Amino acid sequence: xxxxxxxxxxxxxxxxxxxxxxxxxxxxxxxxxxxxxxxxxxxxxxxxxxxxxxxxxxxxxxxxxxxxxxxxxxxxxxxxxxxxxxxxxxxxxxxxxxxxxxxxxxxxxxxxxxxxxxxxxxxxxxxxxxxxxxxxxxxxxxxxxxxxxxxxxxxxxxxxxxxxxxxxxxxxxxxxxxxxxxxxxxxxxxxxxxxxxxxxxxxxxxxxxxxxxxxxxxxxxxxxxxxxxxxxxxxxxxxxxxxxxxxxxxxxxxxxxxxxxxxxxxxxxxxxxxxxxxxxxxxxxxxxxxxxxxxxxxxxxxxxxxxxxxxxxxxxxxxxxxxxxxxxxxxxxxxxxxxx
Ligand code: PHE
Numbered sequence: 001x002x003x004x005x006x007x008x009x010x011x012x013x014x015x016x017x018x019x020x021x022x023x024x025x026x027x028x029x030x031x032x033x034x035x036x037x038x039x040x041x042x043x044x045x046x047x048x049x050x051x052x053x054x055x056x057x058x059x060x061x062x063x064x065x066x067x068x069x070x071x072x073x074x075x076x077x078x079x080x081x082x083x084x085x086x087x088x089x090x091x092x093x094x095x096x097x098x099x100x101x102x103x104x105x106x107x108x109x110x111x112x113x114x115x116x117x118x119x120x121x122x123x124x125x126x127x128x129x130x131x132x133x134x135x136x137x138x139x140x141x142x143x144x145x146x147x148x149x150x151x152x153x154x155x156x157x158x159x160x161x162x163x164x165x166x167x168x169x170x171x172x173x174x175x176x177x178x179x180x181x182x183x184x185x186x187x188x189x190x191x192x193x194x195x196x197x198x199x200x201x202x203x204x205x206x207x208x209x210x211x212x213x214x215x216x217x218x219x220x221x222x223x224x225x226x227x228x229x230x231x232x233x234x235x236x237x238x239x240x241x242x243x244x245x246x247x248x249x250x251x252x253x254x255x256x257x258x259x260x261x262x263x264x265x266x267x268x269x270x271x272x273x274x275x276x277x278x279x280x281x282x283x284x285x286x287x288x289x290x291x292x293x294x295x296x297x298x299x300x301x302x303x304x305x306x307x308x309x310x311x312x313x314x315x316x317x318x319x320x321x322x323x324x325x326x327x328x329x330x331x332x333x334x335x336x337x338x339x340x
Pocket of ligand 1: 169284307
């Protein structure tokens with residue numbers, strides 16, 4: 001007991017070192033005296049329970065009192081050091097660093113880029129057009145009959161006159177054919193607008209990737225082969241495709257393409273709603289009336305076109321349940337798809 005009290009007395013002397021200590025010395029002192037394993041005072045405190053009741057009380061009280069004094073002195077010195085550091089404007093080099101944010105591409109941008117890149121490898125170039133379009137480019141030249149429901153202000157955002165926010169990227173087909181003679185092979189990524197509700201599967205603003213091929217001798221075989229090749233590149237080499245009859249005013253015949261579900265391989269799962277197939281895009285052979293509207297000779301040229309929604313495609317590929325996630329800028333969602 002006497003030894004322990006003497007040791008405490010010696011330790012107490014060291015209190016005087018604290019007011020002179022710099023940041024580093026202060027850390028060392030803290031470890032030397034109060035360190036959880038080898039701290040001098042910690043060691044003494046560890047002895048206390050082994051003593052007889054009488055000395056236990058005396059040494060315990062003295063040791064605990066000294067511990068409080070050290071803690072108070074260390075804290076006071078820490079505050080004083082921080083104060084002088086702030087006053088002198090010096091940087092606190094012990095402060096933890098802030099991790100730098102690196103930017104990344106939005107998932108929809110990534111998927112759109114991937115789609116365009118696959119067609120680029122097949123010889124397509126990229127074309128773009130404005131989001132504000134004329135009724136003529138968006139509907140009339142694409143062979144929509146005058147009473148087609150899509151033309152209605154109920155379904156489209158009109159800006160006054162015959163201008164509207166394009167409801168699809170197909171008007172860029174018109175712009176491309178009026179500007180460039182065949183052969184044409186283009187992909188057209190872009191934003192589109194429809195008067196749709198904003199819910200889990202709809203958004204009034206959404207992306208499309210359009211495609212257009214015009215040349216002599218283009219047939220439905222070219223359409224099927226090109227789009228199936230795309231599906232295999234995008235979803236994997238064992239992907240199968242299925243074409244079913246559809247209708248668009250600007251293509252005849254028209255077909256929707258589905259790909260075998262890349263999640264279950266076609267056996268049926270949640271992603272494909274047990275059908276084994278996922279609808280990917282609309283397509284068809286360019287209608288002769290569209291060629292005529294753009295001054296392309298329908299006797300000489302044929303072509304095919306297609307359109308798909310990269311948001312929908314990203315949703316099935318990554319199992320994203322709600323299209324609104326793409327618009328919310330929530331880093332917890334976006335960072336999962338960040339690219340270095
Ligand atoms: N524009 C059509 C749509 O928005 C898609 C499509 C494009 C269909 C090209 C056929 C050919 O639904």
